[in-house]
Amino acid sequence: MKKSHIAILVCIAAAIVVLISYTGDLTTYETIASAKEKEGKFVNLIVKLDKQQPMQYDAVKNPNYLVFTAVDTLGNNIKVVYHNNKPTDMEKSERLVLKGRVQGDHFECKDILLKCPSKYKDDPKANKDIPAANS
Amino acid sequence: MNYIGEHLFPGQLGHFFVVLSFVASLIATIAYAKAFRTADLAQKESWKRLARTAFFTESVSVLVVFVSLYYIISHHYFEYKYAFTHSDKSLQVEYLLSCFWEGQEGSFMLWSFWHCVLGWILIWRSKDWENGVMMVLSFAQFCLASMILGIYFFGNKVGSSPFILARNEGFFDSAPIFKDVTNGGLRADYLTLLKDGTGLNTLLQNYWMVIHPPILFLGFATTIVPFAFAIAGLLRQKHDWIKPALPWASFSAAILGLGVMMGAAWAYESLSFGGYWAWDPVENASLVPWLTLVAGLHTNVIYKQTGYSLRPTYFFYIISFLLVLYSTFLTRSGILGDTSVHAFTDLGMNVQLLLFVLVFLVPAFGLFAWRYKSIPTIVKEESTYSREFWIFIGSLVLFLSGIVIIAKTSVPVFNKLFGTNIAPPEDPEYAYNQIQIFVAIVIGLLTAITQYLKYKDTPKAFFAKKIWIPTGIAVVISLAISFFGHISYDKKGYGFLYAIHLAIFASVYAVVANASYIWLGLKGKIKAAGASVAHVGFGMVLVGILLSSSKKTVLSWNTTGITPLTADPKAKGNAAGDPAENITLFKGQPTDMGRYMVTYTQDTMNQADRKRYFEIDFKAKDGSEGFRVYPDVIKQNKGMEGFSANPSAKHYWYKDIFVYITSFQENSREDTSSYRSRAMKVGDTVFYSNGFMVLNSVGKNPERMKAKYQPDESALFLDITVFAKDGRRYPLTPGVALKGMQLRELPDTVLAQSLVVKFNRVLDDKAGKLEIGIKESAAITDLITLKVYEFPMINILWLGVIVMVTGFIMSVLQRIRENRRGALRVS
Numbered sequence: 001m002k003k004s005h006i007a008i009l010v011c012i013a014a015a016i017v018v019l020i021s022y023t024g025d026l027t028t029y030e031t032i033a034s035a036k037e038k039e040g041k042f043v044n045l046i047v048k049l050d051k052q053q054p055m056q057y058d059a060v061k062n063p064n065y066l067v068f069t070a071v072d073t074l075g076n077n078i079k080v081v082y083h084n085n086k087p088t089d090m091e092k093s094e095r096l097v098l099k100g101r102v103q104g105d106h107f108e109c110k111d112i113l114l115k116c117p118s119k120y121k122d123d124p125k126a127n128k129d130i131p132a133a134n135s
Numbered sequence: 136m137n138y139i140g141e142h143l144f145p146g147q148l149g150h151f152f153v154v155l156s157f158v159a160s161l162i163a164t165i166a167y168a169k170a171f172r173t174a175d176l177a178q179k180e181s182w183k184r185l186a187r188t189a190f191f192t193e194s195v196s197v198l199v200v201f202v203s204l205y206y207i208i209s210h211h212y213f214e215y216k217y218a219f220t221h222s223d224k225s226l227q228v229e230y231l232l233s234c235f236w237e238g239q240e241g242s243f244m245l246w247s248f249w250h251c252v253l254g255w256i257l258i259w260r261s262k263d264w265e266n267g268v269m270m271v272l273s274f275a276q277f278c279l280a281s282m283i284l285g286i287y288f289f290g291n292k293v294g295s296s297p298f299i300l301a302r303n304e305g306f307f308d309s310a311p312i313f314k315d316v317t318n319g320g321l322r323a324d325y326l327t328l329l330k331d332g333t334g335l336n337t338l339l340q341n342y343w344m345v346i347h348p349p350i351l352f353l354g355f356a357t358t359i360v361p362f363a364f365a366i367a368g369l370l371r372q373k374h375d376w377i378k379p380a381l382p383w384a385s386f387s388a389a390i391l392g393l394g395v396m397m398g399a400a401w402a403y404e405s406l407s408f409g410g411y412w413a414w415d416p417v418e419n420a421s422l423v424p425w426l427t428l429v430a431g432l433h434t435n436v437i438y439k440q441t442g443y444s445l446r447p448t449y450f451f452y453i454i455s456f457l458l459v460l461y462s463t464f465l466t467r468s469g470i471l472g473d474t475s476v477h478a479f480t481d482l483g484m485n486v487q488l489l490l491f492v493l494v495f496l497v498p499a500f501g502l503f504a505w506r507y508k509s510i511p512t513i514v515k516e517e518s519t520y521s522r523e524f525w526i527f528i529g530s531l532v533l534f535l536s537g538i539v540i541i542a543k544t545s546v547p548v549f550n551k552l553f554g555t556n557i558a559p560p561e562d563p564e565y566a567y568n569q570i571q572i573f574v575a576i577v578i579g580l581l582t583a584i585t586q587y588l589k590y591k592d593t594p595k596a597f598f599a600k601k602i603w604i605p606t607g608i609a610v611v612i613s614l615a616i617s618f619f620g621h622i623s624y625d626k627k628g629y630g631f632l633y634a635i636h637l638a639i640f641a642s643v644y645a646v647v648a649n650a651s652y653i654w655l656g657l658k659g660k661i662k663a664a665g666a667s668v669a670h671v672g673f674g675m676v677l678v679g680i681l682l683s684s685s686k687k688t689v690l691s692w693n694t695t696g697i698t699p700l701t702a703d704p705k706a707k708g709n710a711a712g713d714p715a716e717n718i719t720l721f722k723g724q725p726t727d728m729g730r731y732m733v734t735y736t737q738d739t740m741n742q743a744d745r746k747r748y749f750e751i752d753f754k755a756k757d758g759s760e761g762f763r764v765y766p767d768v769i770k771q772n773k774g775m776e777g778f779s780a781n782p783s784a785k786h787y788w789y790k791d792i793f794v795y796i797t798s799f800q801e802n803s804r805e806d807t808s809s810y811r812s813r814a815m816k817v818g819d820t821v822f823y824s825n826g827f828m829v830l831n832s833v834g835k836n837p838e839r840m841k842a843k844y845q846p847d848e849s850a851l852f853l854d855i856t857v858f859a860k861d862g863r864r865y866p867l868t869p870g871v872a873l874k875g876m877q878l879r880e881l882p883d884t885v886l887a888q889s890l891v892v893k894f895n896r897v898l899d900d901k902a903g904k905l906e907i908g909i910k911e912s913a914a915i916t917d918l919i920t921l922k923v924y925e926f927p928m929i930n931i932l933w934l935g936v937i938v939m940v941t942g943f944i945m946s947v948l949q950r951i952r953e954n955r956r957g958a959l960r961v962s
Binding site: 002003011014025028042043044063084086099110 | 716
């Protein structure tokens with residue numbers, strides 16, 4: 001066997017080990033109900049902002065404290081605490097991906113990904129109110 | 136029905152030439168294929184002439200399409216969907232081009248345009264390889280043209296045309312204002328109601344976004360050249376293409392690398408990824424082809440010098456182009472969905488995009504497998520003391536590192552294929568970093584040492600004699616960095632910290648060894664030093680990445696006390712974790728921020744670029760420096776509320792300080808409330824709406840308030856503590872200063888409580904009774920919330936990129952000279 005063949009095998013083995021170890025780090029998308037069952041485990045929630053409930057954010061009192069209520073497609077909801085600034089346009093976003101873990105009565109959020117309907121999208125529905133605004 | 140005021144000609148012209156380019160590229164492909172297959176020389180020539188004519192038609196068409204769309208956008212013809220959704224009238228001229236690449240169609244056109252340019256250089260230079268190479272390139276042009284075709288074939292829509300009209304896409308169906316009351320259709324004069332487009336995404340209104348996409352797409356486009364040479368080589372079973380392909384591969388690596396790093400520079404300056412690199416799928420997808428291309432470039436050099444590694448060269452060049460196609464699929468199909476913030480949106484062309492990958496992947500791999508046995512190899516093994524052996528190992532490591540990155544990036548694809556719901560790990564960046572740091576170590580060491588090995592075999596004495604000087608220098612420098620550089624990134628444990636130190640040594644070693652090789656190995660022949668210069672640049676890039684990432688610091692740790700968090704935000708195990716990175720500044724109020732006192736002094740609205748600029752004043756506490764930065768916000772468009780923020784930076788040669796507005800609140804309400812008078816004496820308590828305050832003491836000419844009154848004034852200050860309902864305390868020291876009969880009031884405020892307190896007068900001197908005035912304002916002042924980051928040593932990274940690209944270009948020129956000399960020798 002040639003040295004280069006051995007090197008190839010070693011490297012491929014290393015790559016496989018790396019990828020397998022990566023699967024250990026991976027997390028899952030959960031619903032609110034299933035996330036509550038896995039309290040303390042890092043999960044991703046795909047939710048919407050519950051606009052009926054008040055959102056609490058006051059840059060004067062604390063710019064790093066946002067509390068809101070999230071609701072998922074199954075209709076469950078949960079209080080979310082996010083220790084960071086309120087993402088711009090949060091109210092408008094169609095979908096939120098929350099990364100964090102359930103702690104007691106609330107979801108301790110580490111990161112929020114906004115999915116805005118019109119960010120890069122040519123969605124006809126998103127333009128509904130444009131002409132009225134411009135005319 | 137005719138609509139008033141529509142400009143249909145540019146769209147019809149554009150669409151006609153889209154179709155023409157589609158047909159012409161098909162003809163060019165077939166004609167080049169015929170010319171490639173035919174043995175008969177006369178026929179070969181005539182097919183080639185036809186192919187060139189077709190390719191000429193194709194190039195002209197692409198240009199006309201480009202110009203038509205630019206005409207539509209720059210004339211604000213909002214009846215076209217592309218202009219309506221990607222631009223508006225207030226946009227500055229320099230960003231009109233950015234509107235092109237905001238949409239998928241425009242970026243396909245850009246890619247296609249570069250293919251045309253490259254095609255003509257290939258026709259001019261590649262001699263007997265022209266037919267084979269241009270056949271592949273024309274076919275790629277055919278595929279790209281189909282992407283913007285927008286025509287239905289048997290009920291299936293092929294491509295998405297940039298020239299469609301907004302009214303045909305149902306844009307106005309849901310808005311009653313556009314309805315014609317007589318027949319329920321669209322009003323004939325609907326354009327008079329359509330005043331403006333929805334605008335260019337605010338993130339793209341940045342000068343990097345004008346130049347980064349063209350460079351990146353030139354990089355993407357160039358990867359087809361080595362690929363096309365490889366395919367033609369496999370078909371002809373001739374392998375001398377590696378000589379003309381080598382400068383192309385170097386050029387491609389230079390431009391693709393530059394394009395990727397310009398994207399990083401944009402991400403850095405707009406902070407939209409929180410730094411220059413976030414392992415976002417969009418970034419990864421363009422990095423990975425670069426890694427495999429660089430691997431192929433190195434094995435190409437090996438083959439040219441020694442005859443080894445031809446098979447890997449074929450493989451790397453083929454996979455690089457396929458990875459470019461795959462990255463196109465990833466970023467444009469919308470499959471990345473929840474994992475990337477910056478991908479294009481789905482245009483409903485997923486099947487077509489997938490076919491674009493497969494139509495190249497299947498034949499290319501099939502051909503490679505079929506011809507594999509016939510590709511010549513050398514049976515004798517490489518020596519361990521040979522350059523080719525270690526270059527090959529390096530290429531292999533680069534390739535596998537790319538595979539690991541793309542595998543992780545493809546998680547959403549696996550989810551789609553197997554119906555799983557795997558999400559990225561808790562710390563996605565670290566998941567990449569912990570692996571790639573070892574790649575950096577290995578590649579750094581190999582880059583350093585391998586130049587000192589000779590091809591075939593290296594006399595051990597020679598190697599030992601040359602290598603110790605750079606090794607010694609590198610050890611000294613990297614030890615100095617390790618000991619005095621305050622590299623203390625221990626968040627991920629000591630193992631990772633050691634790896635960082637090791638990687639710093641390896642990358643410094645790469646820089647030093649390659650720089651000294653120019654003298655030790657090449658005797659200062661700069662013309663031949665392209666590879667060494669590129670390696671120096673690459674080493675600097677690694678050094679810059681390591682230093683800047685491991686030392687990035689947040690300056691805006693919330694230290695003002697304006698927070699209900701009781702735990703230390705930096706403490707481990709604190710639920711809030713790190714992100715207490717925002718600090719609130721009140722207009723005109725200096726706030727403590729580490730080494731600086733920071734004040735938000737003013738803001739202005741600039742009409743030209745529609746941005747609101749904030750002036751933030753930094754003063755070092757030790758008085759050594761002071762500077763101002765001007766971060767800005769721009770109002771969101773496309774039906775979104777709110778603002779998107781652009782950071783501003785103070786650049787030093789050794790660090791950058793970034794200031795980024797996370798929110799702002801303007802005092803729009805009139806302050807109508809007035810002072811309420813309250814009598815109190817020391818120890819008394821007075822309530823206000825949100826808590827109470829206690830008068831602790833009265834001080835005459837207190838030393839600590841000296842800054843507030845003149846030496847010739849006599850001053851009286853009250854020491855009050857405010858207890859807010861939520862348990863927080865604020866000190867308050869209102870006072871008066873008296874000079875003769877002139878009384879000056881010195882009210883004090885608790886901005887967080889919107890509270891103003893002034894000292895009115897002394898009511899009863901003997902009883903110690905005083906009168907204070909309390910005002911609770913609805914909104915006292917403007918305020919902003921911001922984040923401040925410090926990135927050290929980032930300039931090493933940018934300088935490294937420039938050096939690396941220079942090195943690549945030097946070696947392109949060097950290879951072209953060599954090929955020309957070689958051609959002369961043959962003839």
